[in-house]
Amino acid sequence: MTSATSESSVNEIAALVKKAARGAGYTWSLADEAAYAVAWLCHRGLDGAGAMASHLKHVQGLDLATVRLQSLQQPWVGGPNGLCALACGTALTDALHIELRDLRIDHVISPYLLLPFLAYRNEQLSKRRMRVQCTHLLTPAFEAELISTEALTSVTLSHNSSSNPTEASTLNENESPTANCQILSVDSPSAMSEQPSRVHRTTLGKDELDVLNRLAAMTYAPATEASRQGAGAGTTDND
Amino acid sequence: MKADSSKTSEVAALLTESTSANITYPSNAAAVRLRPADTVMQLDRLGSLHQCRLSFMRQMTRRMAAERWRFSRPEFNIDNTGVGYAVYTAHYPGGEASLIAFAHDLPDELRSDRVIAEQWDTTFTLFNGQPTKEDIERLRKNVPKQEAGRLSEKELTLSRANRSVRLWETVVAALASGQQPDETALQGVGYLMRTTAVYGSGKFGAADREQLLAEPTTARLFTAPFSVEMLTVYLIRTFVRDLINHAARCAGGSRAVTLAPELARGLGIGNSTGLGMAPFLINHPVLIHNWINARETAIARVRAVEVVHEQAVSMVSTLLKNQLRDAQHDHSQHPIQQKKQRALVDDLQRLINFILQPSSKQPFFWNAVMDWANDHLSLEGQECLASLLLEPYPELVDDLSLGMHDSVSHSQRIDGSQSVSEVTELLKTSFSWAQSIDWQSEPATARCWYVSEEKLEPRLGERYEEPLSDYEQPLAPARDAVAAINALQNWADETTIAEVLVAEPQHRRAVQRAQWGRYAPYGEIRSNTIDADMMPIDLLRAKLSFFGATRFDPRSDRWVRICLYPGAPYPEELNTDNADRWIYPIH
Structure with a gap:
């Protein structure tokens, strides 16, 4: 981050993200999921708040119905606006009963935000090593290996150009910052590594914080005569 | 009053397991029959709850005494001006x-007990450990600003308090002149x-509750809900007593006397x-369960106690009389x-008349009393009785405090x-x-x-009189559940809910709450939380009763004053003999 940063508690940022996601147009329920995802990432020392700020800034103003998953049937392919990572993520954990072996999600917006949901799925189903490969289009590419919700063995972010230049070259800067995401199960059971301790603090750049605060403010109702009367104390509240 | 033998035998026969979302209690502990959630979770009953042995303040004082906590200043x-x-x-x-307490010189015209005030007589934070000079200097720049300041992971709570205008100056004046203040006046206010406000977990940069629970030492202490807040208020009360004695000494010099311990003990901290x-109860169904x-x-x-001993009847009778005197002096x-x-x-x-009848020797007498109360008393009387009946039985009750936190809902997904059809x-x-x-x-x-832009606080508006619907907070689970029930009628019974939620994600929250209900049946309020006649203070009363609050004094249908820790021993007085039933005032 280039701008000034501030330190926050993870709960504080998760609460802000919930409001910001609602402000960006998600239902309160998906806003809860956004907070869940950010807390999960932050607890593992990852930049969940920054990733969510970018995501919300991107989807704000979109008709979110156009980036929803339309069906659990594979393949999961987004339309012109891409597929929302939160919608895909919640579907991944809702549909634990459906085998989604070697799932490929094409054109997913903010694939980084899939990680908390993939980790949950993997822990519930197999605790086997899962490899997530995201080939970038405009967002940073990354690879992650997950064992369980607690053990994220590696996340490799790459800010380099796409491993698939052909795909990248079809995009221009006005298009969605989406990626193609391949989720691979690796058959060998993982050796359970020691549970890493959680991180309870997170830093956030001023720009990202401004984005979240601005979107959160969209959930606040303009003052009315009734609201100015306060929480019900009446005219005198001093004794 | 004759016992209903069919009811008592039913209780004796029932052996069911009771679960919190965290712990399964052994079924052999007692024959257990729980009141149904449809009865207990009605809002008017929740608005009649009273403190009991399981209240968080009482858990805190029992623990401090049992573990021989030591306190220092x-x-x-x-x-001399009261600043520092x-x-x-x-x-x-x-x-x-x-507790780090900052005392300020607040002009009278700025004193307000509204949460949205910007200056206070005193401001506080609870610090994890002992603060260094640098910590205090950092906090001096932030704690007095409250919401506008920033805390660090070393701080656990943030709070503030104002003097009682009715009492402060007159008590200082009395003590400064060498006199004890008027006891009736003290009791009339109570603090x-x-x-x-007492802000906890993660607020304004403070440590998250999860961080405390990750450390074995603090986890052991602070797993109980609101325990850091309860400790904060306990120490604030001690500071306030010391501060008024200090103010009296500054004003009266050698003539001044300190507030008599028995008078000080009767005072709590107002809130x-x-x-x-109000939204807390709706937003935390598993915890509330x-x-x-x-x-x-x-x-x-x-x-389910079959043989009720005379001492138990005597204790409950005494407490009922005590509560009666208290209720008669309600202010x-x-x-x-x-x-x-x-x-x-x-x-x-x-x-009192019913309990003193000879029928107290019958088996399962308390069950008969509860049944009688259910048929003859108001909700206030029923719930006051239910709380008092727990007093003679710490061995049956106190272990239940171990299951009152929520350790599961954050990890329970749909x-x-x-x-x-199942959903x-x-x-x-x-x-x-x-x-x-x-x-x-x-x-x-x-x-x-909704949350108002101007004050950033939850508010309750009139939907059809103000343009608020676009800003509605998700606090009407009953309405949303019925909408989900209606929507699901359009799907085949065997369809999985995962498929439904892809197409109709707006019902996701209702589905999740319904599934939580499998292990948290007391999690949902059985009343309409957006009805024209809904009383918000019922929500407040329910939560505050679990804190251990007393002296409920509503200022409107949505705002209430209470008292915390009146009667409690101060740190230097606290021991295992007085750590528990201090909450019942001695008349």
Whole structure:
């Protein structure tokens, strides 16, 4: 981050993200999921708040119905606006009963935000090593290996150009910052590594914080005569 | 009164397991019959709850005494004008926590007990450990600003309090002149200072609750809900007593006397609570289940006591008389509370007569009393009785405090494999009563919970009079559950809910709450939280009763004053003999 940063508690940022996601147009329920995802990432020392700020800034103003998953049937392919990572993520954990072996999600917006949901799925189903490969289009590419919700063995972010230049070259800067995401199960059971301790603090750049605060403010109702009367104390509240 | 033998045998015969979402209690502990959630979770009953052995303040004082906590006051740097800071440290087994109190010179015209005020007489933080000079300097720049300041992971709470205008100056003047203040006046108010907020977990940069629970020492201490807040208020009360003695010494010099211990002990810390607290009960269904379930299990265990000893009857009788005197001296000015209090006085008088009858020697006497109360008393009387009946039985009740936190809901996600028919059943388990409400009618949806831009606090507005619906907070689970039930009728019974939620994600929250209901049946309020006649103070009262609050004094239908820790021993007095039933005032 280039701008000034501030330190926050993870709960504080998760609460802000919930409001910001609602402000960006998600239902309160998906806003809860956004907070869940950010807390999960932050607890593992990852930049969940920054990733969510970018995501919300991107989807704000979109008709979110156009980036929803339309069906659990594979393949999961987004339309012109891409597929929302939160919608895909919640579907991944809702549909634990459906085998989604070697799932490929094409054109997913903010694939980084899939990680908390993939980790949950993997822990519930197999605790086997899962490899997530995201080939970038405009967002940073990354690879992650997950064992369980607690053990994220590696996340490799790459800010380099796409491993698939052909795909990248079809995009221009006005298009969605989406990626193609391949989720691979690796058959060998993982050796359970020691549970890493959680991180309870997170830093956030001023720009990202401004984005979240601005979107959160969209959930606040303009003052009315009734609201100015306060929480019900009446005219005198001093004794 | 003759016992209903069919009911008593039913209790004796029933052996069911009771669970909080965290812990399964052994079924052999007692024969248990729990009151159904459809009864207990009605809002008017929740608005009649009383403190009990499981209340968080009482858990805290019992623990401090049992573990022989030591308390010290390493710093008290308050000048003659009442400005400065003080540090109070609680030394618990394996660690320390310190209240850092800042005292300010607040002009009278700026004193307000509204949460949205910007200056206060005193401001506080609870610090994890003992603060260094650098910590205090950092906090001096931030704590007085409250919401506008920043805390670090070393801080656990943030709070503030104002002097009681009715009492402070007159008490200082009396003590300064060498006189004790008028006891009746002290009792009439009940506190020298009143907090307007005690913020906990992660707020304004403070440590997250999860961080405390990750450390074995603090996890052991602070797993119980609101325990850091309860410790904060306990230490604030000690500081306030010391501050008024200091003020009297500054004003009166050698003539001044300190506040007599018996007078000081009767004083608590006031608290003003408005709508900001109201959404909590709706937003934390699993936690609320664990609170209610603990109390209901305790009640059921006591009802299942077959042989009720004379000492137990005597104790309950004494406490009923004590509560009666307290209720007769109720100081509330508000018609809502006055009406409830009148009913309570009448109930308590009838209960005292009922309990003293010879029938107390019958088997399962408490069960008979509860059944009689259910048929003859107001909700206030019923719930006051239920709480008092727990007093003689610490061995049946106190272990339930271990299951009152929520350690599961953050990790419980939707089970998408459930079928439409299964989820519909779950929705109806908590909300079948709501299906008969006409959700198209204005009275049923008259209210709208929202957060105001101006104050950033929860508010309750009139949906059809103000443009608020676009800003509605998700605090009407009954309406949303019925909408989900109706939507699911359009899907085949065997369809999985995962498929439904891809197409209709707007019902996701209702589905999740319904599934939580499988292990948190007391999690959902069985009343319409947006009805035109809904009383927000019922939500406040329910939560505050679990804190252990007393002296409920509503200022309107959505704002209430209470008292915390009146009667409690101060740190230097605390021992295992006085750590528990201090909450019942001695008349």
